[in-house]
Amino acid sequence: MQLVSVRIITADLQRIVPFYERITGIPITMLSDDFGELRTAACTLAIGSTRTLAFFDGEIARPAENRxxxxxxxxxxxxxxxxxxxxxxxxxxxxxxxxxxxxxxxxxxxxxxxxxxxxxxxxxxxxxx
Structure with missing residues (x-):
């Protein structure tokens, strides 16, 4: 088994994508209007809009509630x-x-x-x- 990605769900891709690009200096590859990846040698940080949740069963995540x-x-x-x-x-x-x-x-x-x-x-x- 290998951990390869962590995904955060957001209601505001337009705000969070530039934030991560600025703090890391790494461009995020947008694979669709609702999903992007910040790739490093060790792991990928995936960023998905709330619209991506429609592809899963049930209420699996809520943006801005991680503590x-x-x-x-x-x-x-x-x-x-x-x-x-x-x-x-x-x-x-x-x-x-x-x-x-x-x-x-x-x-x-x-x-x-x-x-x-x-x-x-x-x-x-x-x-x-």
Whole structure:
């Protein structure tokens, strides 16, 4: 088994697609008017409009209601990324870069639908002396 994609559902593709392109610097490939993919070497972030839900049985997802998952992007230098994006993400900033107890340096903010995003740079875990 291989995890290859995470999909978010949105009611506003026109707002969320440019947001992800701006924060990642990666263009999103739109495969239809209702579905696009942000492809990286490790995984794909799929973005679907609420209209794509009609192809599934039942009410499977509601946009802008996620409060449990975090979309995580590994970056070379989280402080440099924060400096570049600070003004853009200021309205949705959750936490400026901070070193976590496990050694990662993390920047937390939300996308326009409220999904939590973590840009992080791995670091050496603190030593227990």
């Amino acid at each position: 449990t998952a975090i979309l995580e992007f590994r970056v070379d230098d989280v402080d440099a990324v924060f400096e570049r994006l600070a003004d853009f993400i200021a309205p949705c900033l959750v936490q400026a870069p901070k070193t976590m107890p496990w050694g990662n340096r993390s920047l937390l903010f939300r996308d326009p639908d409220g999904n939590l995003i973590n840009f992080f740079t791995p670091g050496a875990p603190p030593r227990a002396d």
